[in-house]
Amino acid sequence: MRWLVFPVVFVVVGCGAEAPPDETGPSAEPGEELSGGETTVHDTSKNAYSLSARNMTSERRSAFFVGNSFFKENWVIAPSSTEGRDGLGPLFNARSCSSCHLLDGRGSPPDDPAEPLVSVLLRLSIPGTDAQGGPAPEPTYGGQLQPRAIPGVLPEGDAFVAYEEMPGSFPDGETYSLRKPIYTIAAARGDMQPDTRVSPRVAPVMIGLGLLEAVSEEDILRAEDPDDADGDGISGRANHVWDVVRGATALGRFGWKSNQPTLMQQTAGAFHGDIGITTSLFMTEDCTDAQADCKATPTGGAPEASEKILADVAFYSTTLAVPARRDVSDPVVLAGKRHFLDLGCGKCHTPVFHTGTFDGYPELSGQTIRPFTDLLLHDMGEALADDRPDFKADGREWRTAPLWGIGLLRVVNGHENLLHDGRARGFVEAVLWHGGEAEGSREAFRALPTEDRRALVRFLESL
Template identity: 60%
Template sequence: MRRLPVLWVLFLGASCEAPAPALEPGEELAGGDTTIRDESPNAFSYSARNMTFERRQRFVVGNSFFNKNWVVAPASTTGRDGLGPTFNARSCSACHFKDGRGRPPEADEAFASMLLRISVPGEGLHGGPRDVPGYGDQLQPNGIEGVAGEAVPKVTWVLQPGAFADGEPYSLRAPTYTLEDPAYGPLPADLRISPRVAPVMIGMGLLEAIPAADILAREDPGDADGDGISGRANYVWDLAADAAALGRFGWKANQPTVAQQTAGAFLGDMGLTTDMFPLENCPEGQLECAEAPHGGAPEVAPDLLDDVVFYSATLAVPARRDAGAPEVLRGKQVFLDAGCADCHVPRHRTADDAAIEEVRGQTIWPYTDLLLHDMGDALGDGRRDYLADGNEWRTPPLWGIGLVETVNGHTTFLHDGRARSLMEAVLWHGGEAEAAREAVRALPREERAALVAFLESL
């Protein structure tokens, strides 16, 4: 029988009639030897458990700079000045609160833990997105004194009703994004907007340590095996290597390394320069931005950037909860029967020669293939990002997903937080996942609940 296509964030499907699978050895230790056993609101903020005391001091320094607010230059705190001139947030943790997941704003809230990528059709430098004239590739709604923020982002929601096959109703909320009061000239009619919530930070170094050959071995861009799944890699520009490289991080796998992801966030989110991104984020035409004071060259010193990268790469993954409970194992069987594991690949092995010693040679359970998949028009943003088209998104890791509510106080999922529950995230999927979505709608309530229980255990 032909297997169902796979969902991007969580896929459900077929019957649970087969016996529930057993818990596999080490399955509850999602991050291998790095795993932390913690279920508290701080569960995402611990260092890898196999880290020595001496190396943990570096982790603590990186944590300090991740959490502290940056200030406008010039300032007496020269190690933390240079914010802006335009920016989204004043600290890394403002978006990644407790190293966790962001959410879209409620009512008239500002965009605090999500951002808007922007571009116009065409190809930019090295094949990346093409900048919006006067605005660049990311909207910065805030500015320091004397420098206007670029525009005011707004989101509105429309509820869409639906029902499962057994008659139980549900509703999905569809977002529309607008930019009000643009400060640097009219916005183009062909503007592309891609909303992105801040993702959970855990396990990034482990994902970077998965051998590229193992990821690429799962590519099937032409769906040669006919299973309805056509994952493919994104190739992006690696600034350190000065060459194209496999993308692993970001919602469209548009960053190749933890270091470039981190340096890119310093510049794009806070307006802070590094050796990797030495130029201020002042698009042509933003005169006040170009003339504003800065905090040195670079504003983030190389050793400070290295410490934040080390911190980001060595955050521990929490152990699973109730992994062997009967309902959880039944939900695991639904997950496997539906073919979910074809994209959300449960297990990987990291390289023995990885750069960071804590992540070497680990058996990990992230539930991702790190490849791009077409998720249909409903989730599409119409915006290319290197090789990723408007409907393609990277399979996000599922580890830690059951602790988001505990850590961050919400249950909004998908790249833009439109889903208000795990089940809503499933129901939004189309494209390669349309058949699986319909299989979910046909499941009886007990099997839907079992699958959610499994996901909440991750």
């Protein structure tokens, strides 16, 4: 077994240049608490991320629960008497979707450096592209490290993370410490190529994804400014990726680098890479040519997940609701909102969108939503680069992460480990990791008095 150590890679949610102040002062907008429009649910319990759109009919809510059952249920090894639910692996990261998306929430790295990553996976690639313009997989290990395998198949190995503390202080003297992750891989199938690029990815929160798919392509592209023509320091641009169903390139919306065009493809991709289950979109097992044992195993059918199962899970993922905001009229929250906008964070974390007509999803159509993302790629600087291109996204670019529901993360998942790999222990550390296009906003945050920094955090906790 070979141990490989890789340089750190990380992604944060980006802010931009300073915006002009609102002379009218901070105030709550009508309906501001309804992050998902009429789909919004009013729940602050540990189940806050697991509820269906509030405006669904009872019949469609029944379909939601069917999808939920498939999302939670473990797949088994083929052949099995469990008809339609076998075909796990041969290589896999988890036995079910909910293993990583616990309570439909965010994953987290382990606290113990001796404990392997579970709800954080490692993307792998080498220089170049595949036939569709995406990342070229590592020849032996493929596109992601899969640490688990069925009997008779050699797993690919475990990954671990340790941290180097990086102390610092604000101009007013308050201290902080950032933790820089260092990843190691216990590679079980021999050496990876020396130029392998590795990118850790936490399982993200599942809420509101269908609403993001319901935003029109025109509204997303309207915010593009790849050459920073307006001189505001923000140069967001869209990713254009391969759509398997259409057999053509399409706008990317989902994933840390917007590398998936639709939730159907995102769902099928997760089945394929994370659980080892084939679907009509990805019909062959996820085995490389170097993995003869993987290729020789029996399958659970062709495909292993039926069209109905795939559609049910995609429906569930599409209709998960966003919880309502709290304390929108609280004076401290309103002050934090003002700082958020004055620092330019809303330049990338776009507060408001309006959904168009989403065929098959009347409850998601025509909604005013507050996701706090522009769904565009932004250059986050060299310190945050993974040097791993993904379709049109280069090694320094990441999609702006949605912020809605983030204030309930501790309630749902018992932690506040933020950013793409969970390194930030709360909002302050998350902001301090910002760079590139967000560097000006980060430094403006650092310069705020303690009271104002805390107000901005209170605003984020209200989302």
